[in-house]
Amino acid sequence: MASLLLSTAPLASSVFTASLWFMPALLAAIAYYKYDEIDPESRPIDRKELFAEYDFIIVGAGSAGAVVANRLSEDPAFSVLLLEAGGDETEISDVPALAGYLQLSKMDWIYKTEPQESACLAMAGRRCNWPRGKVMGGSSVLNYMLYVRGNRRDYDQWEALGNPGWGFNTVLHYFKKSEDNRNPYIAKN
Secondary structure: OHHHHHHHHHHHHHHHHHHHHHHHHHHHHHHHHOHHHHOHHHOOOOOOOOOOOOOEEEEOOOHHHHHHHHHHHOOOOOOEEEEOOOEOOOHHHHOHHHHHHHOOOOOEOOEEOOOOOOOOOOOHHHOOEEOOEOEOOHHHHOOOOOOOOOOHHHHHHHHHOOOOOOOHHHHHHHHHHHHOOOOOOOOOO
16 A cells, blocks of 8 residues: 555646646636636727717827827817727736737737848747737737836937937936836836
8 A cells, every 4th residue: 555655646746736837827718718708897898889070099009099098088078089909908918927828819910020130040930929919008918017118319319300309308207207106216216
């Protein structure tokens, strides 16, 4: 009996270890593929009747489009139409470690880069995937919840090219306002 217990102990350990990763993956897959059926109230309002005219039409409900539509719709005098080719994000998109599962899915436009000479060397045809969101929230849904303000020199160059007010020192205020960072150690940084 003791030898039987010793021989089945590794098997029981393997089954337990496999269930540690399999069950969360299974639940995530079910949530992803059945999201619309599980939680239909969380979807955005999809208007069936459209107006003949709108004051503003915004194409793309990504980070920029959603913010612009929200700001414009604060004024009840404006009619705003926000168009998005994709659907609503799923619960998986709230978990940064699972963002890779959203790429090459129905939430991604599935773009590829042009063949590269010094990058994408291990990829077929030296073309990398270029994840771009086809979903409410846009590419920010697919990007592991990363946030980047952008390169200071880009903003300064746009201003130098004749776009007053686009210099980094001018737009920095708006970045900080949208970030609403309340951490006293880095809020003023």
